[in-house]
Amino acid sequence: MPNLENKNSAQTAVSQYDDILKSRKKSRRANEFRKTIPMLLMMLPGMIYLICNNYLPMFGILIAFKKVNFSVGIIKSPWVGLDNFEFLFATKDAWIMIRNTLAYNIVWIILGMIIAVFVALCMAEISSRRIAKVIQPIICFPSMVSAVILSFIVYAFLSTSYGFINKSILGENAINWYASAKYWPVILTIVHFWQSTGQSSIIYMASIGGIDKGLYEAARIDGASKIRQIWHITLPLLRPVMTLLLLLSVGRIFNSDFGLFYQVPLGSGLLYSTTQTIDTYVYRALLELNNIGMSSAASVFQAVIGFVLVILSNWLVRVVDKDNALF
Amino acid sequence: MNNTEKYTRPAIRDERTFHNIAMVLMIILALYCLAPFFLMLSVSLSTEKALSTGGYSFWPKEFSGAAYDYLWTKKFTIGRAYALTILVTVVGTLSNLLLTSLFAYPLSRKDFKARNVFAFILFFSLMFNGGLTASYIVWTRVFGIKNTIWAYILPGALMGGMNVLMVRNYFNANVPYSIVEAAQIDGAGVFRIYWRIMLPLSKPVLTTVGLFAALGYWNNWTNGLYYISETKLYTIQVYLKKLMDSIQFLKSSDVAAESAALAFKAFPTESARMAIAIIAIVPILLVYPFIQKELVKGLVIGGVKG
Numbered sequence: 298m299p300n301l302e303n304k305n306s307a308q309t310a311v312s313q314y315d316d317i318l319k320s321r322k323k324s325r326r327a328n329e330f331r332k333t334i335p336m337l338l339m340m341l342p343g344m345i346y347l348i349c350n351n352y353l354p355m356f357g358i359l360i361a362f363k364k365v366n367f368s369v370g371i372i373k374s375p376w377v378g379l380d381n382f383e384f385l386f387a388t389k390d391a392w393i394m395i396r397n398t399l400a401y402n403i404v405w406i407i408l409g410m411i412i413a414v415f416v417a418l419c420m421a422e423i424s425s426r427r428i429a430k431v432i433q434p435i436i437c438f439p440s441m442v443s444a445v446i447l448s449f450i451v452y453a454f455l456s457t458s459y460g461f462i463n464k465s466i467l468g469e470n471a472i473n474w475y476a477s478a479k480y481w482p483v484i485l486t487i488v489h490f491w492q493s494t495g496q497s498s499i500i501y502m503a504s505i506g507g508i509d510k511g512l513y514e515a516a517r518i519d520g521a522s523k524i525r526q527i528w529h530i531t532l533p534l535l536r537p538v539m540t541l542l543l544l545l546s547v548g549r550i551f552n553s554d555f556g557l558f559y560q561v562p563l564g565s566g567l568l569y570s571t572t573q574t575i576d577t578y579v580y581r582a583l584l585e586l587n588n589i590g591m592s593s594a595a596s597v598f599q600a601v602i603g604f605v606l607v608i609l610s611n612w613l614v615r616v617v618d619k620d621n622a623l624f
Numbered sequence: 625m626n627n628t629e630k631y632t633r634p635a636i637r638d639e640r641t642f643h644n645i646a647m648v649l650m651i652i653l654a655l656y657c658l659a660p661f662f663l664m665l666s667v668s669l670s671t672e673k674a675l676s677t678g679g680y681s682f683w684p685k686e687f688s689g690a691a692y693d694y695l696w697t698k699k700f701t702i703g704r705a706y707a708l709t710i711l712v713t714v715v716g717t718l719s720n721l722l723l724t725s726l727f728a729y730p731l732s733r734k735d736f737k738a739r740n741v742f743a744f745i746l747f748f749s750l751m752f753n754g755g756l757t758a759s760y761i762v763w764t765r766v767f768g769i770k771n772t773i774w775a776y777i778l779p780g781a782l783m784g785g786m787n788v789l790m791v792r793n794y795f796n797a798n799v800p801y802s803i804v805e806a807a808q809i810d811g812a813g814v815f816r817i818y819w820r821i822m823l824p825l826s827k828p829v830l831t832t833v834g835l836f837a838a839l840g841y842w843n844n845w846t847n848g849l850y851y852i853s854e855t856k857l858y859t860i861q862v863y864l865k866k867l868m869d870s871i872q873f874l875k876s877s878d879v880a881a882e883s884a885a886l887a888f889k890a891f892p893t894e895s896a897r898m899a900i901a902i903i904a905i906v907p908i909l910l911v912y913p914f915i916q917k918e919l920v921k922g923l924v925i926g927g928v929k930g
Contacts, residue, residue, distance in 0.1 A: 464679020
């Protein structure tokens with residue numbers, strides 16, 4: 298029998314030990330609970346905001362598949378399937394806004410990269426750091442002003458009866474800028490780069506600043522000219538950043554700067570053929586034409602394509618440079 | 625002179641020309657960036673007569689402070705718009721910083737098990753959005769923010785996903801976990817650690833996020849365009865926007881422009897319009913020299929991830 302007794306005592310010991318473990322686990326869990334609750338509380342305001350600002354509007358996508366009638370409410374409004382989309386793509390507007398959005402983006406991405414790299418190269422070549430430190434904030438300043446101010450600036454140049462260009466340069470041959478669509482691709486390009494060049498070159502300046510100076514020293518000793526140094530050292534070393542920014546901008550190719558395309562042309566209806574983008578169309582259909590169906594169809598179209606493009610661009614970034622991928 | 629011996633003479637001359645060309649080009653670029661502001665300033669300081677005969681020019685043909693005198697007579701309207709802009713900027717920026725850092729801190733805690741779920745919720749909101757139509761309907765129909773001051777503070781501006789990620793990354797990289805652990809052993813709770821350790825140690829990133837938020841609130845005019853129709857609630861940017869609409873009315877017979885034109889009846893002469901635009905830029909211009917370094921830092925980080 299001693300054996301059995303032994304076994305019994307062993308069992309009680311084990312169960313006692315179990316109890317201790319359990320209570321420890323419990324207290325640990327309580328401890329964790331004590332830590333988790335405050336953290337959840339901390340995230341609460343942000344979560345509420347995300348739900349109101351981001352997630353509720355996602356359900357709003359359903360509006361694009363309804364014929365909204367506010368007198369019966371959105372929820373009771375009848376479903377119409379893809380009608381809104383069919384109407385939208387049957388209009389001339391759809392083609393114009395998609396063409397404009399894509400064309401401006403593609404040209405500006407390519408041109409923007411060339412200009413930004415060029416400016417960064419020039420800034421790096423300025424031998425007086427003092428002067429460079431004054432110039433850099435100046436060329437970044439235009440990005441600090443709003444699109445409304447921008448529209449005042451452009452108006453000062455282009456106003457038909459007072460504008461600097463008509464009065465001081467063209468004189469007799471004054472052009473009615475706000476009624477001539479054909480000039481706006483150039484005007485918007487100039488305005489866009491006036492505003493964004495400083496800002497977009499900063500990232501390249503930072504990368505050039507990080508290049509090992511010893512490389513240039515060695516190239517100089519070998520008698521390499523400045524052009525060759527730039528071509529064989531700087532540009533190859535900038536390539537990863539250039540690729541990264543290029544791929545990331547693919548994700549935004551269906552978006553446009555609403556202020557630039559709406560406010561700078563002063564919303565002029567005569568300029569739609571060259572200034573209408575998806576964003577300005579969504580706004581106009583919603584608040585100027587009160588056509589919620591068309592507006593939400595365009596808006597959902599943009600959101601869905603945008604989502605696919607962001608996934609695509611992130612996947613490409615992942616392939617090229619894993620550290621900089623968003624997810 | 626040891627250094628110069630290593631290089632051949634033409635190479636040195638070549639480099640010097642390069643430096644000079646680069647400098648000249650960049651000075652031209654800087655002037656090009658500044659010139660439009662100068663044009664605005666010049667217009668605001670011209671007499672109306674000179675403008676109507678000679679048009680806008682880079683140097684006033686006849687100097688006059690009349691435009692600014694005129695604004696002074698409108699000081700209550702403009703002062704109100706200004707005060708509202710400042711209020712929105714201050715309240716918006718502070719709430720933005722609070723929400724952003726409160727959300728970022730738990731995401732940075734490795735012992736917070738649910739952090740991946742919340743990180744995903746945040747990520748997804750960055751990748752996909754309902755678009756303007758849907759958020760307009762949600763904000764106006766569900767929350768009724770039309771013609772309230774909340775319209776300036778809430779939609780799209782309060783907490784940016786990218787900023788949260790930036791702050792979280794800063795917490796992760798720059799606040800050693802051992803400090804947090806030490807504080808925990810001393811019995812500090814989660815809130816105390818956040819408030820007393822994380823925030824003070826993250827001043828640089830919070831400054832950057834705060835500056836961008838403040839600039840965004842100061843310059844925001846789209847929320848005013850979408851949600852505000854009451855003249856009393858105009859911020860300075862919305863005021864300027866409506867002012868521009870009233871010019872438009874002279875050329876078109878648009879209904880919206882007509883109401884704007886009525887609101888600004890007999891307003892502004894050409895120079896006064898530019899003067900008020902100048903007044904909206906001045907605050908940015910005044911703080912810019914002090915904040916530009918921080919902004920540049922933010923742009924370098926945001927440039928890749930933004």
